[in-house]
Amino acid sequence: MTTSTNGAFDRKPFIAGNWKMNMDHVQGITLLQKLAWTLSDAKHDYSRVEVAVFPPFTDLRGVQTLVQGDDLDVAYGGQDLSQFDSGAYTGDISGQFLNKLGCKYVLVGHSERRTIHNESDDVLNAKVKAAFKHGVTPVLCVGEGLEIRQAGTHVNHTLEQLRAGVAGLNADQAAELVVAYEPVWAIGTGEVAGPEDAQEMCAAIRAELGQLFGADTAAKTRLLYGGSVKANNAAAILKERDVDGLLVGGASLDPAEFANIVRFESHLVTD
Numbered sequence: 001m002t003t004s005t006n007g008a009f010d011r012k013p014f015i016a017g018n019w020k021m022n023m024d025h026v027q028g029i030t031l032l033q034k035l036a037w038t039l040s041d042a043k044h045d046y047s048r049v050e051v052a053v054f055p056p057f058t059d060l061r062g063v064q065t066l067v068q069g070d071d072l073d074v075a076y077g078g079q080d081l082s083q084f085d086s087g088a089y090t091g092d093i094s095g096q097f098l099n100k101l102g103c104k105y106v107l108v109g110h111s112e113r114r115t116i117h118n119e120s121d122d123v124l125n126a127k128v129k130a131a132f133k134h135g136v137t138p139v140l141c142v143g144e145g146l147e148i149r150q151a152g153t154h155v156n157h158t159l160e161q162l163r164a165g166v167a168g169l170n171a172d173q174a175a176e177l178v179v180a181y182e183p184v185w186a187i188g189t190g191e192v193a194g195p196e197d198a199q200e201m202c203a204a205i206r207a208e209l210g211q212l213f214g215a216d217t218a219a220k221t222r223l224l225y226g227g228s229v230k231a232n233n234a235a236a237i238l239k240e241r242d243v244d245g246l247l248v249g250g251a252s253l254d255p256a257e258f259a260n261i262v263r264f265e266s267h268l269v270t271d
C-alpha cells in the first residue's frame, strides 16, 4: 500500500540517514545491521515508509553485500557523484559506479559540498543530470544560511538554488527527483526549523516545481526536511502537508534513534 503523510497525494514517505564522514566500513555494517534488527523487531512495514542510508563511499560495497545477503528492504546511496562519466578526475566517483553498486539514490549539493567544496549551481545541475543519466535518483539539497534567513530572503534564495539544480530536466525526471530542504543554520546545531518553516519552504518548492513542470508533476516530487531532526521533533514536521520525509544527519548514527524517527512517521500515517 502506498501511503502519504497528508493523504492528498500518492507520495511515499521517505526517511533518509546521511552518515556524512562517519562510520568506516566495519562500523557501517554494524550500524546497518542494528538498524535492520530494530526495525524488524518493531515490525516496520517498509512498503509504508521508505528507508535509505547514505554511507561514505568506502562502505557502499559492504552495505550492498549486507542488503543483498539479508534481503533488507533498505535503500542506499552515495553522498556525492562526479558530473563526469569517467576519466582523469582523481578522487571522484562516477554515477555509473554507484549504479553498479546498487545505489538507488545519490545526494547532490549538500550544503557541506556547497560550502566546503565550493560546488556551484552549474556543477550541481550537471551532477543532477549525471545521476539521471546513470540511473540513480538525485536527492538535490537546497537551503539558506543564517544571514539570509535573518534578512528574510530565504525563500528566494532557496528557489534560486532549486531552479539552477533542475534546469533542463524533463517532467518525468522532475517527478522522480527528491528535493531536501536543509537550512544551513539548522544543520548539526540543535536548532531545528519549526514545522511551519519546513512547510513554508516545501510549499514554495512545490509551487515552483509546478510552475516549471506542471502541477501534476510537482504533486509527485518528494520533498524532505533536514536539520537537527530527532525522534522527538520528527512527527510534528512530518505532519506538514508538503513535507514528505526527512534527511537525518547525526541522529541516523544511532540505530535506535533513527528507527524511532522511521516509526514516528509510520504512526502518523495511521493517525
Ligand SMILES: O=C(CO)COP(=O)(O)O
Pocket (backbone or CB within 6 Å): 018, 110, 182, 186, 187, 188, 189, 190, 226, 227, 228, 229, 247, 248, 249, 250, 251
Ligand atoms: O545535514 C543534515 C543531513 O544531510 C542534517 O544533519 P543533522 O541532522 O546532524 O543536523
